[in-house]
Amino acid sequence: MFILVNLKTYPCDPVAVAEAVRDVDDGSDARIAVAPQAAHLERVAETGAETWAQHVDPIDHGSNTGHSLAEGVVDAGAAGTLINHSERRLKLADADGAVRAAERAGLETVVCANNPAQIGAAAALGPDAVAVEPPELIGTGTPVSQADPDVVEDAVDAAANVDPDVAVLCGAGISTGDDVVAAADLGSGGVLLASGVAKADDPRAALEELVEPL
Numbered sequence: 001m002f003i004l005v006n007l008k009t010y011p012c013d014p015v016a017v018a019e020a021v022r023d024v025d026d027g028s029d030a031r032i033a034v035a036p037q038a039a040h041l042e043r044v045a046e047t048g049a050e051t052w053a054q055h056v057d058p059i060d061h062g063s064n065t066g067h068s069l070a071e072g073v074v075d076a077g078a079a080g081t082l083i084n085h086s087e088r089r090l091k092l093a094d095a096d097g098a099v100r101a102a103e104r105a106g107l108e109t110v111v112c113a114n115n116p117a118q119i120g121a122a123a124a125l126g127p128d129a130v131a132v133e134p135p136e137l138i139g140t141g142t143p144v145s146q147a148d149p150d151v152v153e154d155a156v157d158a159a160a161n162v163d164p165d166v167a168v169l170c171g172a173g174i175s176t177g178d179d180v181v182a183a184a185d186l187g188s189g190g191v192l193l194a195s196g197v198a199k200a201d202d203p204r205a206a207l208e209e210l211v212e213p214l
């Protein structure tokens with residue numbers, strides 16, 4: 001299972017979380033990566049943890065003030081990027097452009113979508129993976145695998161209908177090892193989570209608990 005920990009803009013210590021991600025990843029069968037704020041990418045990548053950007057823009061080198069260039073996040077140490085997160089939504093044409101920019105720079109891609117109907121469109125952009133996240137469950141602590149398991153199963157089917165090679169992650173409310181196992185049982189190849197680790201009193205313990213049943 002791929003566990004992608006998005007730190008959003010939570011006031012956690014990104015380097016301490018990244019060190020925990022690195023160590024728990026080393027000691028488990030799971031693949032764990034961390035997506036810090038852009039300003040923290042370099043310090044996080046220096047820990048040796050697999051580091052992802054939270055967003056890249058559909059741009060190339062040039063006159064793009066305030067944008068996030070895919071090559072720039074690679075220079076900072078990122079190996080992959082989220083695209084079209086529910087909190088950083090893009091028009092379809094811009095999501096397509098962001099996937100192309102990420103490919104150009106050599107970044108792995110996860111395109112997010114709110115529901116199974118959008119997952120088909122996300123998968124058609126040709127990313128490495130898609131992630132289904134019902135926005136109303138984000139940050140609630142109620143896992144999508146429990147609140148609405150059909151969302152995960154339907155997303156897996158929708159992606160497979162477009163391209164069986166596109167992996168499907170699920171996210172929103174995931175915070176325990178049981179949640180990760182439930183996601184896997186529904187056909188998900190990984191989970192996208194944030195508050196369960198970034199807002200935990202002890203992020204390292206939260207990560208250890210996530211992978212314990214795997």
Ligand SMILES: O=C[C@H](O)COP(=O)(O)O
Pocket residue numbers: 006133137138139140141171172173174192193194195196
């Ligand atoms: O990127 C992560 C998702 O938005 C899920 O957030 P959450 O784990 O806090 O529900």
